[in-house]
Amino acid sequence: MGASRVIGLPAEVKDRERRIALTPSAVASVVDRGHRVLVQTGAGEGAGFADNDYKEAGAELVASAADAWAAEVVVKVKEPQAGEYPHFRDDLTLFTYLHLAAEPELAAALVGAGVRAYAYETLTERGGLPLLAPMSEIAGRAAAIVGAEKLSAAQGGSGTLMGGAAGVPPAKAVVIGMGVAGTMAARGLRGLDAHVTGVDIDLQRLYDHHLDGTVDATQISEPAAVADHVCDADLVIGAALVPGARAPMVVTEAMVTSMRPGSVVVDLAIDQGGCIETARPTSLSEPTYVEHGVVHYCVTNVPGQFPRTASAALSAAVAPRLLRLLDDPDHPGLEGALNIAEGAVVHPAVAATFPDLPSRD
Template sequence: MTIGVPKEIKRQEHRVALSPSAAYQLCRRGHRVVVERDAGVGAGYSNAEYEQAGAVLVSEASAVYAEARLLVKVKEPQPEEYPLLRPDLILFCYLHLAADRTLTEVLLRSGVTAIAYETVELHGRLPLLEPMSEIAGRMSVLVGGYYLARHHGGSGVLLGGVPGVLPGRVVVLGGGTAGVNAARMAQGLGADVTILEVDLERMRFLDITLHTAHTLYSNEAHLMDLLPSVDLLIGAVLVPGARAPRLIRRDMLRRMRPGSVLVDIAIDQGGCAETSRPTTHDDPVFVEEGVIHYCVTNMPAAYARTATQALTHVTYRYVEAIADFGLPEACQRHPGLLRGINIMAGRVTHPAVAEAHQMPYHPPPIHVDPDPYRPDAGTCRP
């Protein structure tokens, strides 16, 4: 199979979908890997490294799209790339379609088979989303602390405090992968950390593993009580494949102190605050109701080298399976991949995306036989 790797063109997106080592492994298996020139430069990978791995370098994205049967990207196609999509192409990348009706409609019209990293499942987990959630969670505390500085318009609170001065207060909405990584970073800095969560078993786990962080059942009353004293609020709520729930209304935000910071990690899925809107690394923040909002939709791109390595480590097995066996057999071997198919044959094939846009839902036309001896068994749901 021919696997294509275009250069990412989203603003300040420096990650690349395949590292040279992953390209090497695919070439060793007899596949053809076509890489757009300079696709890996932002992540520290030179053109020469891809050539040494056996990849073919081309100068135009159009050539990558034209030759590829399987197109592997990091972020969703941008408007300039829409005309390059075609019915016999398999697109494998982060899509976040529940928050983007326009892209959903473009993919439906193109006839492309669109597989979203963020909805591939393995034993109830989202293995292709987790490493980026880990990076975004850890990064949220770094950028939050940065924008709390007075010369950036913040309140001037140092999250860790100093002897004789209380530390800053961090509240994390959601105790999933992003939330727990945010809490660990904030705890490591010495901040006062509270995690709001609805899953009692998850709260028990957090209580045991995060020794100095507090857990609190997530509801509006508890959040309203916390907001007046919060310095850094981190939105890390995830509903797999669906639009993020709007937990923070504008009137609630007014309870926060001027100069406090909101980092909305959920912005890829629409954001968990009424006032959130997508931003870029070029212009990452804006102020609403006196609160600094950081809503960058591709946060891990800031640490492109680490993010690329973490991403390719988890995506490679699926890329290899699709290339070796084709999509139907790859789904048979890795049933969780079936949940990743969001668009196929001009139809919405993920229930959360269909619900978000009030579109008809059609299960992917791929049959998977349950096999209790397969490692991925049990992850496929109707």
């Protein structure tokens, strides 16, 4: 067993964010390994976990965010918000989603304060992203529900029902990026009997989806072909990712302009800057806006509205990797996670995004 460490779980402060990164049972497994866990009072409430559940799991309840942030290692869900930057210090280790490609001020604040910052979304294992995948799964499923709902006339959409009716063809949906989020979105849309086209740059991935029937049609990601599908789509879901980098711009403003009024775009990739040119970040309080007659839903914390499922799924993925980090900050099982250390950007894709920030390999 490694040295005993102090871990802090502050309550999330992002708009309507109700997740927590560790459930009481995950906290119990960390405490069992000889560590102390400080949980801010009420931090688990939004996800259905009472203070007493954490106490019984062996956590110590602390009254303020500052008390939780005073721990050696802070474990969170969303990237720190501006009001949390004053908690940064050079002996702090942070383990959370960071999405720095879309957060230049956060990147500069972490570098400036000398925080050792690990990002969930870039931790790589066997070619996958195990700490991004659970939230992408939930966001993808949610995107299908939200997209279908926003197409209703009551929500400002064109009044098109996903599955159509006898003698009326189904709605057309296009999913950009058929990874974890895109696959779950496509499954949800197929479940509603929409016609779904999956777009990706990875031909093998499209081949697999083509064979297993996740989508009705597949399309390699080339601008002219994407434009042909988008102009005819009722719903476009953006879920393209290049890990650590700004999202690739796949759907241009001209393509959005070509869509029918009342059509809907949901850009999940907005947390990495967006893969739809007209997308800009929205919140759970004000999730949509209309541009070129098209309803845009670009919420950066979609799973935050399903905190019970999302916290349990995130915690299951975070807890074993947190134990590795507590044992050894350079543990080989944390490959790709370290974004910032000792006042420099150390993740190559993040460093390429911020050439003006100090960086090292």
